[in-house]
Amino acid sequence: MPDIKEILAKARPREHTVRICLAGDLAAEVDRLEAELASYAGWQQQSIADQNPAIEVAEKIAAAREAMREAEVPFTFQALGAKAWSDLVAQHPSENEGESWDDESLAPALVAASAKDPVMTPEDVAALFEQLNMGQRQELINAAWTVNGEATAVPFALHASAILASRTDGK
Incomplete structure (x- = not known):
């Protein structure tokens, strides 16, 4: 039978990492290039010397996506x-009966309180949220x-399982 002290010694809080692209200008460049x-789309080679202009644009897209x-x-x-x-939820009570907390104030506070790397204060989160669009903010909140x-x-992991299965003929 396992000993609770051994179990507690192994326990670690759950972690989760997301990657956010902070270069909105590059996203706009990719949109423009696309x-x-x-x-x-309708380009046709007229002579053997003609180079498809789409190739150069596709290369620019690849470079912008890498950036x-x-x-x-x-x-x-x-x-x-x-x-x-519990303390964090208590600091953000809902004004609506039947709701445990206020989503609008709890969400950014939860981002700050849960941030491990980089560590963020509520003020840091507010400043960051001013630079991000709604989708990026929602990704951090989620x-x-x-x-x-x-x-x-x-x-x-479907992709990893498929790779491993291909090495063993599915066995």
């Missing part, structure tokens, strides 16, 4: 303990909710 690429990947910043969140969670609200289970 529109330019679409304009070449976007390089502009991604990882944000790692760690689950709060029971008391820290990560904080996920790390605090979802059970930890061994995930099924």
Whole structure:
């Protein structure tokens, strides 16, 4: 029978990392280039010397997408303990009867409280949220909710399983 002291010694709070691209200008450049690429959809070579202009645009898209990947910043969140969670919820009560907390104020506070790397204060989160669009803000909020609200289970990795299965002929 397992000893609770041994179990507690192994226990670690759940962590979850998301990557956010902070280069909105590069995203706009990719959009612009993709529109330019679409304009070449009907291009036809007129002579053997003609180069398809779509190739140069596709190469620019690839370079811009790589620059976007390089502009991604990882944000790692760690689950709060029971008391820290309870205290945080108590600091953000709902004005609506039947609701335990106020989503609008709790969400950014949860991001700050759960942020492990980089560590963020509520003021840091407010400043960051001013630079991000709604989708990016929601991605950080979802990560904080996920790390605090979802059970930890061994995930099924379809891609990894397919690669391993191909090495063993499915056995």
